[in-house]
Amino acid sequence: MRQRFLIRLATMVAALAALVAVSLWFFSDSQAVVSFWPANALMLAFLLRGFHGARERAIAVAAGFAAMVGVGLALRASPVTALGFSVANVVEVVVAAWLLRGIKLPLTDGRSLFELVVAGVVAGPLVSALVAGVTIGLTRGFQDSLGSGLQWFVCDAVGMAVFAPAFLGISLDRPFAALRVRALAPAIGAQALVLAASLALFFVAHHPLIFALSPMVIFAVWTGRAPGGALAVVQIAVIGSLATALGYGPIVHAETSIPLRVVGLQLFLASQILTVHPLAMALAKLDTYTRTAENLREEAERRSDMRAKLLAHVSHEIRSPLSGVLGLAELMKNGAMGDLTEAQKDGMSQITDCAADMQALASDLLDAAAVQSGRMKVVLGEIEVTEAMYQAIAGARFRTREYAPRIELTGDWSGRLTVNADPQRLKQVLINLMVNAAKYGGRPPRIEIGAQAIGDRVRITVSDNGPGVPDGLREALFRPFERLGAERTDVEGSGLGLAVARELIQLQGGVIGVEDGALGGACFYIELNRAAVTAVAA
Numbered sequence: 001m002r003q004r005f006l007i008r009l010a011t012m013v014a015a016l017a018a019l020v021a022v023s024l025w026f027f028s029d030s031q032a033v034v035s036f037w038p039a040n041a042l043m044l045a046f047l048l049r050g051f052h053g054a055r056e057r058a059i060a061v062a063a064g065f066a067a068m069v070g071v072g073l074a075l076r077a078s079p080v081t082a083l084g085f086s087v088a089n090v091v092e093v094v095v096a097a098w099l100l101r102g103i104k105l106p107l108t109d110g111r112s113l114f115e116l117v118v119a120g121v122v123a124g125p126l127v128s129a130l131v132a133g134v135t136i137g138l139t140r141g142f143q144d145s146l147g148s149g150l151q152w153f154v155c156d157a158v159g160m161a162v163f164a165p166a167f168l169g170i171s172l173d174r175p176f177a178a179l180r181v182r183a184l185a186p187a188i189g190a191q192a193l194v195l196a197a198s199l200a201l202f203f204v205a206h207h208p209l210i211f212a213l214s215p216m217v218i219f220a221v222w223t224g225r226a227p228g229g230a231l232a233v234v235q236i237a238v239i240g241s242l243a244t245a246l247g248y249g250p251i252v253h254a255e256t257s258i259p260l261r262v263v264g265l266q267l268f269l270a271s272q273i274l275t276v277h278p279l280a281m282a283l284a285k286l287d288t289y290t291r292t293a294e295n296l297r298e299e300a301e302r303r304s305d306m307r308a309k310l311l312a313h314v315s316h317e318i319r320s321p322l323s324g325v326l327g328l329a330e331l332m333k334n335g336a337m338g339d340l341t342e343a344q345k346d347g348m349s350q351i352t353d354c355a356a357d358m359q360a361l362a363s364d365l366l367d368a369a370a371v372q373s374g375r376m377k378v379v380l381g382e383i384e385v386t387e388a389m390y391q392a393i394a395g396a397r398f399r400t401r402e403y404a405p406r407i408e409l410t411g412d413w414s415g416r417l418t419v420n421a422d423p424q425r426l427k428q429v430l431i432n433l434m435v436n437a438a439k440y441g442g443r444p445p446r447i448e449i450g451a452q453a454i455g456d457r458v459r460i461t462v463s464d465n466g467p468g469v470p471d472g473l474r475e476a477l478f479r480p481f482e483r484l485g486a487e488r489t490d491v492e493g494s495g496l497g498l499a500v501a502r503e504l505i506q507l508q509g510g511v512i513g514v515e516d517g518a519l520g521g522a523c524f525y526i527e528l529n530r531a532a533v534t535a536v537a538a
Contacts, residue, residue, distance in 0.1 A: 193220075202239055225287070430526075437524075468516060
């Protein structure tokens, strides 16, 4: 821990000394007020992100103060000026750091950016300007202190606005983590574009085309998010300030002093950085939502796969013993294992009915698992509709013996009506619809099943005399495990049959739905592609 602290302290002092030297050498006016000043932003970033505890921060502040004083004296500033200006800078950093002690870093929301603006761009530079104004008044006369203090405030505030977000975006534990963007090549390209444009506009062009940098900065934000935008603005700040100080670039045409020209440049940069970070924060939220949605999707797929495997395993384990129970019960009921009394036959009938229901549930569970895992397959062929309906009616009558439904065919079946379908799956769906009609129909249940050709499709209907299904609930009826409140009644069911039926029909290229029926209840319909027609049902 001590070694890490010393390394960070040495890094801060070296970087601070270099920035102070460059700023004082190139951008100091006759009042020694510097118009390009990133040093305070760097020191603030180290205090907030690099050091922990009051002791470490106090040592860092003292070391930073010593570095500023030393560089000032080395560049032949008077002792009073070097000490006074260094005190002003350190006071700015300490005030800003104290006000920002609870800020959330890196800057990821509007509140954090607002706190930085209030503390680092306004409060800290304001206090610093007061101290600097007093120092200038003591050394050069108070007649110049007000203007110089105001200039100090503007330059420090703009410097904080430009550089503090960039420095605060760098983690000292992982300094290159912010550069690991999703698309590294576009991010590098955007920075190269900003660099080339900045060099061209400030050192080559003689026209005020500085506005052309704005879309490039936005592109840098898009490709590199907040670090990319901050780095782009820092590039423009360094190149633009150096060019302006040397007499190049569009800002030199302004008839004013070099420091004030740099202030004009920095005001442009401040407008850019205050555009960069709200945009970067919006993109960061979008990235967060995207990652969250992707994680939720992956988790949902994982859970769905686990559920499908569980359903398949449980269903398989249920079907195996049920087949034995059902076969044995049928043999006993038919007298193959000895004569039974009427009461015993009735008991065997109940056993076979319950076993058949359980077997049907196990089949539905297996089908649901196959649908969820994408393993459900159908084999299409030419199916004669009348034959399929008769087979389905026979199966439905066996499954609905306890309800004693009246099942009728409607229409004229003198000819053949064929569809492209899977015979086993079509029969399964039709049985399911008739079993539901018997369960939820009137008492006694009445069921009508019919078919007719409609253009290039065949429509098969199953109608009942029950209460029907309200319009607003018809779509929900086909969701897995949805029974529309029937689970609170004595009607048994799992809510899987219709969900599986929809998947099976869609796999066969058809549609399934429900509407009002001619018997006063619900009418479930299936539409499948026609294979061939020799006679059309009336």
